[in-house]
Amino acid sequence: MTDDTTPMTDGGTDEEARTDGGPPATVPPDDETPTWSERKERSQGLAQLTYQYFERSRREDENLRAESTYVERDVLGFPTWPHETIRNLAITSFFVGIIILIAAILPAHYGEPANPGATPGIILPDWYLYWSFGLLKLNPINPSLAVLDGNIAMSNEFLGITAHGIVFGTITLVPFLNKGGARRPVEQPFWAAVGVTGVVLSITLAALAIQNFFPISLDLLLTLTFMLPLAGGIITYAVLKTMREGYMYDLNRRYYMLRPPK
Amino acid sequence: MSLKKQDEMDHNAWLKKQDLTVIETAFLTTLIWLDKRLRIVDYLELLETMYYRANLQMPKSHTEQYDLDNKFWYWYPLYSLGSLSIIAYLVAAVSGALLGFYYSPSTAGAAAQGDPTAAYDSVVMIMTDVQFGFMLRSIHSWAAQFMVAAVFLHMLRVYFTGSYKEPREVNWILGVILIGLTLLFGFSGYVLPWKQLSFWAAQIGVEMALATPLVGEWAAQLMFGGFTLGQATLVRMYILHVFVLPFVVTGLVALHVGIVWVQGIAEPH
Ligand code: HEM
Numbered sequence: 428m429t430d431d432t433t434p435m436t437d438g439g440t441d442e443e444a445r446t447d448g449g450p451p452a453t454v455p456p457d458d459e460t461p462t463w464s465e466r467k468e469r470s471q472g473l474a475q476l477t478y479q480y481f482e483r484s485r486r487e488d489e490n491l492r493a494e495s496t497y498v499e500r501d502v503l504g505f506p507t508w509p510h511e512t513i514r515n516l517a518i519t520s521f522f523v524g525i526i527i528l529i530a531a532i533l534p535a536h537y538g539e540p541a542n543p544g545a546t547p548g549i550i551l552p553d554w555y556l557y558w559s560f561g562l563l564k565l566n567p568i569n570p571s572l573a574v575l576d577g578n579i580a581m582s583n584e585f586l587g588i589t590a591h592g593i594v595f596g597t598i599t600l601v602p603f604l605n606k607g608g609a610r611r612p613v614e615q616p617f618w619a620a621v622g623v624t625g626v627v628l629s630i631t632l633a634a635l636a637i638q639n640f641f642p643i644s645l646d647l648l649l650t651l652t653f654m655l656p657l658a659g660g661i662i663t664y665a666v667l668k669t670m671r672e673g674y675m676y677d678l679n680r681r682y683y684m685l686r687p688p689k
Numbered sequence: 690m691s692l693k694k695q696d697e698m699d700h701n702a703w704l705k706k707q708d709l710t711v712i713e714t715a716f717l718t719t720l721i722w723l724d725k726r727l728r729i730v731d732y733l734e735l736l737e738t739m740y741y742r743a744n745l746q747m748p749k750s751h752t753e754q755y756d757l758d759n760k761f762w763y764w765y766p767l768y769s770l771g772s773l774s775i776i777a778y779l780v781a782a783v784s785g786a787l788l789g790f791y792y793s794p795s796t797a798g799a800a801a802q803g804d805p806t807a808a809y810d811s812v813v814m815i816m817t818d819v820q821f822g823f824m825l826r827s828i829h830s831w832a833a834q835f836m837v838a839a840v841f842l843h844m845l846r847v848y849f850t851g852s853y854k855e856p857r858e859v860n861w862i863l864g865v866i867l868i869g870l871t872l873l874f875g876f877s878g879y880v881l882p883w884k885q886l887s888f889w890a891a892q893i894g895v896e897m898a899l900a901t902p903l904v905g906e907w908a909a910q911l912m913f914g915g916f917t918l919g920q921a922t923l924v925r926m927y928i929l930h931v932f933v934l935p936f937v938v939t940g941l942v943a944l945h946v947g948i949v950w951v952q953g954i955a956e957p958h
Contacts (some may be wrong), residue, residue, distance in 0.1 A: 518769060522776050526835055530827035537816065541796075541888035542803030543918065550889040553879055555837040556872060563893070584900030599865050601848070602858035608953070610851035622848050 472591055549639055561632030562594070563587035598625075616667035624660035631655050764850055768954065770843035775942065777836035782935065784829040789823070791815045794927035796883060796920045807881040808923060833875055840871050850878040852955040860948045863941060870938050891918050891926070899931060 470478060552560055566583035581589070612619035625688050631652040634641065638648055700721050704714065723729055791814060795807035805813070815822040846862060847853055853861035876894070880887045895916065898909040906916075913934075914921025 437884055473844055515772075518772070519776055522835075523780055526777065526780055526831050527828060530824065530831040532826040533831075534823060536831035537812070537882070538884040538886055539804060540799070540805040540809040541883045541885055543888065544802040545885075547885050547889060550893065551886065551889045553834065553875055555834065555841070555875060559872070560893075563897070582900050585902070588897060588901055595865060595869065598844075599862055602853045602855070602861050605851075606854065608854070610854075612849055615851075618850065618851075622845070626845065 482589055549636065554633070557633035557636040558629045559591065560636035561634070562590040564638065565590060567645065613667050613671050616671060618666045619667055620660040620664035623663040624656045627659040628656040767842070767846040767855050770839050770846050774836055774839040774843055777832050777839055778942070779830055781832035781836060784825055784832060785931070787825055788815065788829055789931060791819055792881065794881065796923055806883050808881065812882045833878060837871055837875055840868050844868060850955070854953060857955060860945060861946050863948070867938065867941055867945060870934060870941070874930065874934050874938065877926045877934065880923070880926040881930060888918060891922055
C-alpha cells in the first residue's frame, strides 16, 4: 500500500496521518493500561482486596505454568470432523430412534377424567416419582413422643417433607464431605458404599410407594426398605475393600508416584 | 490507481492453462466467480484456522499424561449420559411444542363432578382426531421419562467417578437443582391432562405444601393457586410446564454445560 515504513500508530511521525492540528491520533500503548497493582493502589476496601487477590491468583497461575511439564503435541485425539461428529450423530439418531420405537410399541395410556368427589383406590405419580411417594409413606416410623402424651411431634405429611429435605440436602453436601483426589470407587470403598446404599434406597422407596402390589406385610416391607440398602452398602464395602489391596498396589506405583496424594 | 487488468492474477487464463475435467472446470469457474464478488477465500481461511485451532494442538489426555492404562474404558460410555439428557430434553421440547397447538388448559365443560373437562377432552382430541397425535403424545411422554432416567444415571456416573470433587462442586449443586427441576417438569406435565391420577397427584402436592410450617400456605397459593384444586391450579401447572420451566431449565443446562466447557471433563485417575 505505502512504502512508508515509519510506524504510525504511536510514533506519530507520519505527517499525512496527522489530524487537523491536534496531537497524533494514537491509542494508548499497552503499558498505559493500569496494572493490577496500580488499580489496587487506586482502590480501597473490598475492591482493593479483590485486586490483591487477582494479583496473587495471576502470579500463582504464571508460576504453575512455568513449572508445568504439560506437553502440547500434534493430533492424537479424534478430530472433530469427521470422527466426533459422526459418532455424535450416530449416538443421537440411535437414542432418538429408541425413544420413538418405545413410544410406538408402548403408547402412553390414558385414564378417567378427574373427579374431585371420588378418591381412586391407588394414587400414583409417574414411576420416576415413586421414590418421592415412598418418602410420604414413612408415617409408621414417625416417632411419637411420650412428652406429648403420645402425640406425634410432627405431622406425617411434614415428616415426608423433612425426608425430602434430608435426601436433597445430603446429595448437595457430598462434594463438601468427600474431598481429596481419589476418583475410583476402589480407592474409597466407604463412599462407593454410600452411593450404592443411596441407589438401592431409591429403589426400595419406590417399592414402598407401590406397596399394594407386594403380597408381604407392611412391617416387613418397611424393614426391607432400610435393610436392603444397608446390606447393599455393606457388601459393596466388603468387596471393594478386598479388591483394594491388589488394586492399590498397581495404582500407587503408576499414579501416586506421579501425583502424591494431598 | 490504474483500472488496467492485472495480468499475473488473471485467474481465467490460469484456469485455461490447466488440464481439467469438465467438473473441475465448472467448480473452479463457480468458485472464482463467487470469490470475486464475496471474498469467499477469507471465510474459508477463517474456517481453516478454526479447524486447526480445534484439532491440531490437543493437550495430552489425562490417561496419556500420567501413563495410566485404560482400566477405566468401561466407564466412558456413561460419559454420554449428560448429552443424552439434553437430547431427550430437545425431543420433549419439540414434541411438546406441537402438543401445545392442540391442548387447552381449562377445567371448563364439566357439568357434574367427574365429567370430562376441556383439558381432558383436548387430550382425547389429540389422541383420536389429530393426525399422528397419539404418537406425538406418546413420544412426548417417553422423551420425558428417558430424560429423567438419563439425568438420574448421569448423576450416578458423576458420583461413582468422583467427578464432583474440587473444582466441580458448583456444577454438582447446579445438577441437584436441575434434577429437582426435571422432576418438577414431569410432575407439572402429569397434572395437565386433568385425569383422575393427575388430579389426585396434584391433591397430594397441595397437602404436602399445606403441611409445611411457615411457608406452607404461601407455597400452596403460589404453586397450586389455592387450597382446593381447580382452574387456577391447572393454569399454574400449565404456565410452569410450558413457560417458566423451559426457560429456567434451558438456561441452567447452558450454564451447567458452559462450566463443564470451562473446567474440562474430570477424567478418571
Ligand atoms: C438437566 C439435567 C442435566 C443435564 C442436561 C446435564 C448435562 C451435562 C453434560 C452434557 C455434562 C458433560 C459430561 C457428561 O456428559 O457426562 C455434564 C457434566 C456434569 N454434570 Fe450434569 N447434567 C444434568 C444434571 C446433573 C445432575 C443431576 C448432576 C449431579 C447432581 C450433575 C453434575 C454434573 C457434574 C459434576 C459434571 C462435571 C462432570 C465431569 O467433569 O466429569 N449434572 N452435565
